Amino acid sequence: MRDLVRHAWLIARKDLQLEFRSRTALASAVVFTALVLVIFEHGRDPTAVPTIDLAPSILWVTFSFAAMLALNRAFQAELENQALDGLLLAPISRTSLFWGKLGANLVFVALVQIVGILLFILFFNVPVWRIWVPLLLVSALATVGFIAVGTLFSAMVVRTRFAELMLPVLLLPFLLPPLIAAVAITVKLFAGRPLSESAGWLRLLAGYDLAFVSLTTLLFPATVTE
Amino acid sequence: MLWARDLSHAFGAIRALDGISFTLDRGQTLVIFGPNGAGKTTLLRVLAGLVRPARGAAGVEGGRRSIGWIGHQSQLYGHLTVAENLRFWGTLYDVAPPDLARRQAELLARLGLEARAGQQVRTLSRGETQRAAIARALIHDPPVLLLDEPFTGLDRLAAEELGRLLGELAARGRATVLVTHDVEEGTELASEVAFMRTGRFLAYGPRAARDAATLTAAYREVVGGA
Numbered sequence: 473m474r475d476l477v478r479h480a481w482l483i484a485r486k487d488l489q490l491e492f493r494s495r496t497a498l499a500s501a502v503v504f505t506a507l508v509l510v511i512f513e514h515g516r517d518p519t520a521v522p523t524i525d526l527a528p529s530i531l532w533v534t535f536s537f538a539a540m541l542a543l544n545r546a547f548q549a550e551l552e553n554q555a556l557d558g559l560l561l562a563p564i565s566r567t568s569l570f571w572g573k574l575g576a577n578l579v580f581v582a583l584v585q586i587v588g589i590l591l592f593i594l595f596f597n598v599p600v601w602r603i604w605v606p607l608l609l610v611s612a613l614a615t616v617g618f619i620a621v622g623t624l625f626s627a628m629v630v631r632t633r634f635a636e637l638m639l640p641v642l643l644l645p646f647l648l649p650p651l652i653a654a655v656a657i658t659v660k661l662f663a664g665r666p667l668s669e670s671a672g673w674l675r676l677l678a679g680y681d682l683a684f685v686s687l688t689t690l691l692f693p694a695t696v697t698e
Numbered sequence: 699m700l701w702a703r704d705l706s707h708a709f710g711a712i713r714a715l716d717g718i719s720f721t722l723d724r725g726q727t728l729v730i731f732g733p734n735g736a737g738k739t740t741l742l743r744v745l746a747g748l749v750r751p752a753r754g755a756a757g758v759e760g761g762r763r764s765i766g767w768i769g770h771q772s773q774l775y776g777h778l779t780v781a782e783n784l785r786f787w788g789t790l791y792d793v794a795p796p797d798l799a800r801r802q803a804e805l806l807a808r809l810g811l812e813a814r815a816g817q818q819v820r821t822l823s824r825g826e827t828q829r830a831a832i833a834r835a836l837i838h839d840p841p842v843l844l845l846d847e848p849f850t851g852l853d854r855l856a857a858e859e860l861g862r863l864l865g866e867l868a869a870r871g872r873a874t875v876l877v878t879h880d881v882e883e884g885t886e887l888a889s890e891v892a893f894m895r896t897g898r899f900l901a902y903g904p905r906a907a908r909d910a911a912t913l914t915a916a917y918r919e920v921v922g923g924a
Contacts, residue, residue, distance in 0.1 A: 489778065493778075557748055
């Protein structure tokens with residue numbers, strides 16, 4: 473177990489180091505987030521629908537699509553010089569490779585979400601600061617399972633010809649349950665309701681995370697073996 | 699040290715390996731000559747455990763940890779420096795930090811890359827990248843080497859230096875399988891020779907010919923003028 477975590481940490485650290493050096497995906501995701509928020513801000517009639525009603529959906533749709541940009545890059549770096557062969561040949565378990573990739577993706581998506589929240593406050597003037605702790609919890613719960621599924625699919629499609637198209641097509645159906653739950657909880661939080669009122673949705677998110685992190689961990693080794 | 703028994707594998711209708719068997723002991727170097735598409739790379743990938751054969755089995759004493767692999771690509775990360783790449787791969791192979799620093803310094807000096815240690819791999823020339831890939835493959839001092847066209851991209855001096863290095867490693871008991879389409883390459887290193895075409899060893903045994911010219915003539919006779 474210790475080796476598994478240590479190797480996963482090495483992989484995650486390397487991925488983050490590569491991303492912070494190249495900044496390609498991070499920059500794309502942040503620019504994408506900013507653009508989507510600007511479009512939503514200027515493309516709606518504020519007198520027709522109150523901001524507070526639209527804000528949760530806008531926030532989570534933006535997060536979801538920005539996360540897909542992050543997931544697309546997860547295995548791209550490994551293909552550049554066939555480094556994936558080296559990783560598969562190294563004396564590390566496939567599980568540590570998966571957990572390393574998952575860890576790096578989670579950090580990456582968390583960074584995009586932090587920037588997204590700041591831009592969201594700027595554009596929509598929603599008092600997020602009052603609910604930042606429960607919102608953080610919801611973000612974490614809604615992101616982990618979805619990113620686990622995305623990491624698995626990213627490994628599956630990376631060697632296909634249309635990887636960047638395939639990933640959203642495969643991933644979107646799996647995104648719906650956490651997306652719906654996250655939006656429902658965020659609506660209540662923005663309305664000033666306590667988190668305890670969303671216990672059912674929180675249980676759904678926790679169950680989704682548990683099920684899909686376990687399932688993807690089990691399935692990953694088969695996806696990277698020829 | 700290394701063995702293959704009745705290996706067969708196909709990609710759709712294309713038969714890549716057809717009944718390959720051999721054993722290799724400590725200090726032996728098997729050089730496999732064959733034209734493009736003969737199945738040489740597939741054989742190395744099966745030996746490394748990267749491809750599961752449809753039939754037969756292969757094994758390496760000590761498992762994956764014992765293998766040093768040089769493939770068609772460098773398996774290096776372009777945005778990391780040469781030293782960072784070597785540290786990453788060495789750590790994945792559990793090389794202890796003091797040994798890793800010593801091995802890294804030795805290999806960089808031996809391969810003429812000392813001045814390039816702090817340079818990102820994407821900025822290196824083709825030959826320098828290949829030398830860095832060789833350093834990566836040897837960083838954990840593997841007892842078995844699987845080399846796929848290792849002289850590609852090297853200038854004459856670097857190729858001679860690699861030849862000397864491989865000779866020394868064989869003298870120190872390393873078992874090596876080297877595949878190439880060029881009979882001029884690797885001849886001097888071979889203790890065993892195989893001619894390969896359409897997934898089969900057409901000839902296999904101890905190197906009888908003393909020089910490249912004799913071996914080329916034998917190769918043309920067996921493989922058919924390639």
